[in-house]
Amino acid sequence: MSQSATNLRALGEPAKGADRRAQPVRPAIRIADLQKTFGKLVAIDRVSIDIEPGEFFVIVGPSGCGKTTLLRILAGLETATAGSIEIDTPAGSDRPANSMVFQGESIFPWMTVWNNAAYGLRMRDAPAAVIKERVGHYLDATGLTRFAGYYPHQLSGGMKQRVSIARAFANDPEILLMDEPFSALDAQNKVLLQEELLRIWGEQTKTVVFITHSVDEAVFLGDRILVMTAQPGRVKSLVPVPLPRPRNIIELQKAPEFGELVHSIWSGLRDEVQRAREQENTEVAHDTKEKTP
Numbered sequence: 001m002s003q004s005a006t007n008l009r010a011l012g013e014p015a016k017g018a019d020r021r022a023q024p025v026r027p028a029i030r031i032a033d034l035q036k037t038f039g040k041l042v043a044i045d046r047v048s049i050d051i052e053p054g055e056f057f058v059i060v061g062p063s064g065c066g067k068t069t070l071l072r073i074l075a076g077l078e079t080a081t082a083g084s085i086e087i088d089t090p091a092g093s094d095r096p097a098n099s100m101v102f103q104g105e106s107i108f109p110w111m112t113v114w115n116n117a118a119y120g121l122r123m124r125d126a127p128a129a130v131i132k133e134r135v136g137h138y139l140d141a142t143g144l145t146r147f148a149g150y151y152p153h154q155l156s157g158g159m160k161q162r163v164s165i166a167r168a169f170a171n172d173p174e175i176l177l178m179d180e181p182f183s184a185l186d187a188q189n190k191v192l193l194q195e196e197l198l199r200i201w202g203e204q205t206k207t208v209v210f211i212t213h214s215v216d217e218a219v220f221l222g223d224r225i226l227v228m229t230a231q232p233g234r235v236k237s238l239v240p241v242p243l244p245r246p247r248n249i250i251e252l253q254k255a256p257e258f259g260e261l262v263h264s265i266w267s268g269l270r271d272e273v274q275r276a277r278e279q280e281n282t283e284v285a286h287d288t289k290e291k292t293p
C-alpha cells in the first residue's frame, strides 16, 4: 500500500470489502428533497438519495434532465432552490470536499502534464514532498509518467482525459464528481480508461458520483445506478449492480447478467428519452411560432 493510501486510512477512510457495505454507515452524501429551478423551469424536483462512503454511484437520464445541475450543486458551484445536501467530512480532515472531472477537455493548455496534475495540491499549499509522491503515483497509475514534461497539445484526447483523472485523484478529495468524462473518447480508449478508473478507485475506495449517457458504462462501473426522469428530473429508479468486482469490462460484456441489467435499465430509460424528445419538439414548435410574424 502506498504512503498516501496509508494516510487516507488513518484519516478515517472506510476499510475496503464486503463487511464495509454490510454495516450501517453514515452516508457520504445525503440529498434530501432537493429542488432546483431556473426561473419557471423546474430542473430537479424533490430528489432524495443517500450515497454510501466508497460507493461508485452512477447517474443516467435523458439529456436536459438535470444531471449536470445535480453534480454542480454537489460541487458547490450551484445552489439548491429547496431541500438540502449534506456531505460527510471526517473531523479534522484537510482534504478538499470534492474534485470534479468535466466532460471534454478541462486541463490547462499552458501547463505541462505534471503541473496540471499537481494543480489542485499546489492550490492547497501541499508540501512539496506530498506533491511529488501523489502526482508521481497517479501519473504512474494513469500511464503518463513518460509524458510528465509534455504539454496538452502534444497529447491525444484520451491522454488529456487521463491527466484530468490523475489531477482529480492526486487532489485526494473526499468525493470525486465526474460528468460524462469519457463521452468524447473512441471505444478502445474508453474501455482502457474505464478499467483504469476502476483500478484506481479500488485502490482508494473513494466515493464517486459519475454521470454517463451510456447504460453499458453505468453497469460496467457502478455499484448503484440512479435513473432520472425527463424534465423535471426526478428519481425514476435506483438500480443496484450486483456484479462482482474486480470487473473485466471485456469479459463482462459476454455475461448474461450484464445483458439483462442493461436491458432492464434501458427499458425504463427509453420512455424518458422519448418524453425528453417530445418536450424538445414542443419547445421548438413553440419558438418557431413565436418567431413567425
Ligand SMILES: Nc1ncnc2c1ncn2[C@@H]1O[C@H](COP(=O)(O)OP(=O)(O)O)[C@@H](O)[C@H]1O
Pocket: 038, 041, 043, 061, 062, 063, 064, 065, 066, 067, 068, 069, 070, 231
Ligand atoms: N444556468 C442555467 N440557467 C438556466 N437554465 C439552466 C441552467 N443550467 C441548466 N439549465 C437548464 O436546466 C435543465 C437541466 O440541465 P442539465 O443539468 O445541464 O441537464 P443534463 O446534464 O441532464 O443534460 C436544462 O433544461 C437546462 O437548459
Ligand SMILES: [Mg+2]
Pocket: 067, 068, 069
Ligand atoms: Mg450534462
